[in-house]
Amino acid sequence: MIHPMLRWLWMLAGWIELIALTLVLYPLSFLPEKPRERNWYSRLFRLWCKAWVDALGVDLRLHQHCSRPRPERYILIANHPSAFEDIGIPSLFPVHSLAKIEVRSWPVVGRISAASGTLYVHRESRESRQAASEEMLAALEAGHNIALYPEGGIKGKRLHDHFRYGAFDLSLRSGVPILPVFLHYEAQDDFHWGAQTLPQKIFDFMLSSNNRVNYHLYDAFLPEDFSGKESYCNHVYAQFLLWQEKHLD
Numbered sequence: 001m002i003h004p005m006l007r008w009l010w011m012l013a014g015w016i017e018l019i020a021l022t023l024v025l026y027p028l029s030f031l032p033e034k035p036r037e038r039n040w041y042s043r044l045f046r047l048w049c050k051a052w053v054d055a056l057g058v059d060l061r062l063h064q065h066c067s068r069p070r071p072e073r074y075i076l077i078a079n080h081p082s083a084f085e086d087i088g089i090p091s092l093f094p095v096h097s098l099a100k101i102e103v104r105s106w107p108v109v110g111r112i113s114a115a116s117g118t119l120y121v122h123r124e125s126r127e128s129r130q131a132a133s134e135e136m137l138a139a140l141e142a143g144h145n146i147a148l149y150p151e152g153g154i155k156g157k158r159l160h161d162h163f164r165y166g167a168f169d170l171s172l173r174s175g176v177p178i179l180p181v182f183l184h185y186e187a188q189d190d191f192h193w194g195a196q197t198l199p200q201k202i203f204d205f206m207l208s209s210n211n212r213v214n215y216h217l218y219d220a221f222l223p224e225d226f227s228g229k230e231s232y233c234n235h236v237y238a239q240f241l242l243w244q245e246k247h248l249d
Contacts, residue, residue, distance in 0.1 A: 025045065028115070056202065057208075058088075059212045063215065067219055076093055076148075078181040082193055096117040096145070097147045123153055133169070150168075163240075183214075
């Protein structure tokens with residue numbers, strides 16, 4: 001753990017960088033859609049996410065447990081114990097994330113995330129989930145990586161009792177492998193988002209006595225190794241349970 005004074009200076013520098021990038025990205029988000037599809041905006045968005053990580057004073061570490069090279073294109077999936085991964089994942093990986101529809105209406109943040117290529121879904125609407133699936137398939141066909149959370153929302157500090165099939169159906173339809181990342185927050189209570197408001201959760205992140213966050217990257221799962229979305233989903237979920245036993249106390 002770094003000295004508290006150094007951490008506060010680090011956060012101050014992060015907030016300065018975050019404000020500067022926001023002043024650039026927000027007006028650029030009003031450009032017509034086609035110019036915003038260029039990769040330069042997505043790259044700036046990733047820097048913006050990294051600035052958020054620094055501003056919150058989070059010690060984010062990527063641990064690679066891979067025996068094979070990372071595929072060029074992938075569908076990244078992860079467990080979803082916090083709201084922090086909405087910035088943590090894109091700060092580390094070039095992905096277009098799937099987020100709940102409420103994020104789209106957040107002031108400033110919603111507009112910047114939408115302009116970067118973030119996709120949105122109303123989780124309780126079957127029609128919205130189907131539309132989001134087609135949008136993700138189109139993003140994959142356009143050469144983008146996508147990220148989603150197959151628990152279908154923040155269900156708790158530990159894994160929910162199942163994964164939804166959407167990511168696995170998408171992998172089978174597109175032929176794009178699934179890249180798994182297991183997320184471990186050492187101060188789970190500080191990082192878990194329950195009934196708090198977003199500002200309250202931001203202060204929880206900043207004031208946490210343990211700011212270490214570990215993202216564990218494993219080898220990709222190949223769709224050709226599975227005959228259907230059910231077996232695919234069950235196999236990957238079983239692996240996540242093993243990683244949970246390994247990485248969580």
